[in-house]
Amino acid sequence: MSITTARYGTWKSPISSKLATESSVSFQEIRLDPAGAAGSVFWSELRFDEGGRYVICSLKENEKDFKVWTPKDFNARTRVHEYGGGAFFVHEGAVYFSNFSDQQMYMQKSPDCTPVAITPKDCGWRYADGSLSSKTGKIYCIREDHSLVEKKEAKEPQNTVVAIDPKTQKQTVLASGCDFYSSPRFSPDGKKLAWVQWNHPNMPWDSTALFVGELSSGGDEIVPGSAKQVAGGEGINVMQPMWSPNGDLLYISDQTGWWNLYQCSPEGNHQNLLPCEAEVGGCQWVFGRPDYAIDPSGSGNVILKMKGEIMKLDVKTKECKKIEVGYTSYNMLNFGWNGKLYCEVGSPTKFPCIVQLNTQNGEVKGIRESKSLSLDKDYFSIPVDYSWKTTDNDVCYGFLYTPKNKDYKAPDGTLPPLLVKAHGGPTSYSPNTLRLLIQYFTSRGFAVLDVNYRGSNGFGTQYRNKLKTKWGIYDVDDCCTGAQSLADEGQVDKNCLCIDGGSAGGYTTLACLAFKNVFKAGTSLYGVADLEALVRDTHKFESRYIDNLVAPYSEETKKIYDERSPIHYVDKLNCAMAFFQGDEDKIVPPNQAEMMYEAVKAKGLPTVLVMFKGEQHGFRKAENIQTALDGEFYFFAKVFGFEPADKHMSLDIKNLKG
Known part of the structure; x- marks a missing residue:
């Protein structure tokens, strides 16, 4: 075919917004049955074309077709911490899950059975991160009690570690008094329980502590005086405890400045199993996504991910070998009794999929694709590592995608527009995996810079902590200097620079537009405009997050909050801004988008606000994701003055001239 110059x-692209969500799922969790059903893998998937419903599925070894467990009137999603995760587990062939509408825990014996509630209703209780011990017959999980908040007798819900008897529904509290808990894990003999705890203003990637307590003979109590801290503490992060078959306790800690894997013997001796300047773990925004896996057979092998590779570590000899499989992303690692690893994998040219991985020879067997799409790879832009100098003599990192479409080329001497993407969190990370939401832009002729600004995880504790007290400064600097660097190098059009981001990335977007004069347009998706309002209105999990990112809120620090809130600086705005927001968002309330929109509109700048009914924090409905994607591109096209090839989109953009 001839190549069109345009x-x-x-450029016209086969990567439509519908294609980006149609028959597409997002994998949330992967589970194996520790008590049986060897060779079966269970997972949950977010289905965009079912209104964002979470569905549990399973596949047996040597079978082709997977089973769907979750009936249509159920949604296997927990609201603990609002972000959820850890919504289901498996035991002796039965699935136990939290249901979104009532937040009760249910037990389902088979895909054809109706789920049965095993926790009381109308208690205001939510559950996450659970598992069932064959030794005690009890479920150990996190419980978040909203009952007093609902009665307006408390400001925050109470988080605890509880034991649940699934037969009687009786619940007992095992650990309480801290603001947050995670990862309750019982030892193989059922005699000990490990868990992680932390208090405000820490987040789960800040100062946390690992505790171990002795379980009573019935498994429903911690023996008084037996609970002891074994790792972590002030300035140290610990996470993801797991017991090995011989009773050693493994965990991830950043005490060296990097998230490394540690082992604590029954005698209390601690050892860094693989000292290295690389990250084994990632930020625990949600429950139930393990970054390493222990062979349950007792071989002493541990599978872990590091630097975009999958590794096998022999705990006894400390020998570590890379398993050659050809992916760049590995998530939710689970080691089966059959010696196989089950996890989610991805790469810049392959959609995330669940696979069975032979840890001996690297052979990969596909289980479930997040998206089945036969699209020529010549439409895909392959990212390259890109780093640049930023403020305070520092360096920032990101992934650069150049325009790519096999059917088109641009006129000689012209440069592409640049879209800078600011990830959420802000303590998060943008991976170099295939995402159609990026390819949508690159296949239409945009360059994209996906920024891992200072504060992102994956680059060690020091880099992760650089954003402390600097939110709204360093993230803004890094996005702006990245765009300027590419413009100065002559890779992009300096007059067509735009930026977008969701949640905390939406805040960075708004701050870039309010405080800097680099970008010509921006799109905020459920982004923060008023830091003071965020502190006042947000949920418990993040209610003190901003203490470290900015400063503890007080009358004395209110000035800092105001100085970094874009809503107070609309007089400095001189560019176009679009807003997409869910009207049920509890994390960033919709009034923030409304306030910002009205302010920009009053300023006479091009702007649009699209409010999605029934959406929460992050869009889950396919039609809304499509509208946001098409709408953003349409908005940029109108602002930059070019005519997009797609003609189906139209938005009521205020103050648009010409």
């Missing part, structure tokens, strides 16, 4: 941004 202006950047006007």
Whole structure:
């Protein structure tokens, strides 16, 4: 086929917004049955074309077709911490899960059975991160009690570690008094329980402590005086405790400045199993996504991910070998009794999928694809590592995607528009995996810079902590200097620089537009505009997050909050801004988008607000994701003055001239 010469941004692309969500799922959790059903793997998937419903599925070894467990009137999603995760587990062939509408825990014996509630209703209780011990017959999980908040007798819900008897529904509290708990894990003999705890203003990647307590003979109590801290503490992060078959306790800690894997013997001796300047773990925004896995057979092998590779570590000899499989992303690692690893994998040219991985020879067997799409790879832009100098003599990192469409080229001497993407969190990370939401832009003639600004995880504790007290400064600097660097190098059009981001990335976007004069347009998806309002209105999990990112809120620090809130600086705005927001968002309330929109509109700048009914924090409905994606591109096209090839989108953009 001949190649058409056309202006950047006007290229026609087969990667439509519908294609980006159609028959597409997002994998949330992967589970194996520790008590049986060897060779079966269970997972939950977010289905965009079912209104964002979470569905549990399973596949048996040597079978082709997977089973769907979750009936249509159920949604296997927990609201603990609002972000959830750890919504289900498996025991002796039965699935136990939290249901979104009532937040009760249910037990389901088979895909054809109706789920049965095993926790009381109308208690205001939510559950996450559970597992069932064959030794005690009890479920150990996190419980978040909202009952007093609902009665307006408390400001925050109470989080505890509880034991649940699934037969009687009786619950007992095992650990309480701290603001947060995670990862309750019982030892193989059922005699000990490990868990992680932390208090405000820490987040689960800040100062946390690992505790171990002795379980009573019935398994429903911690023996008084037996609970002891074994790792972590002030300035140290610990997470993801797991017991090996011989009773050693493994965990991830950043005490060296990097998230490394440690082992604590029954005698209390601690050892860094693989000292290295690389991260084994990642930020625990949600429950139930393990970054390493222990062979349950007792071989002493541990599988872990590091630097975009999958590794096998022999705990006894400390020998570590890379398993050659050809992916760049590995998530939710689970080691089966059959010696196989089950996890989610991805790469810049392959959609995330669940696979069975032979840890001996690297052979991969596909189980479930997040998206089945036969699209020529010549439409895909392959990211390259890109780093640049930023403020305070520092360096920032990101992934650069150049325009790519096999059917088009741009006129000689022209440069592409640049979209800078600021990830959420802000303590998060943008991976170099295939995402159609990026390819949508690159295949239409945009360059994209996906920024891992200072504060992102994956680059060690020091880099992760650089954003402390600097939110709204360093993230803004890094996005702006990244765009300027590419413009100065002559890789992108300096007059067509735009930026977008969701949640905390939406805040960075708004701050870039309010405080800097680099970008010509921006899109905020459920982004923060008023830091003071965020502190006042947000949920418990993040209610003190901003203490470290900015400062503890007080009358004395209110000035800092105001100085970094874009809503107070609309007089400095001189560019176009679009807003997409869910009207049921509890994390960033919709009034923030409304306030910002009204302010920009009053300023006479091009702007649009799209409010999605029934959406929460992050869009889950396919039609809304499509509208946001098409709408953002349409908005940029109108602002930059080019005619997109797609003609189906129209938005009521205020103050648009010409």
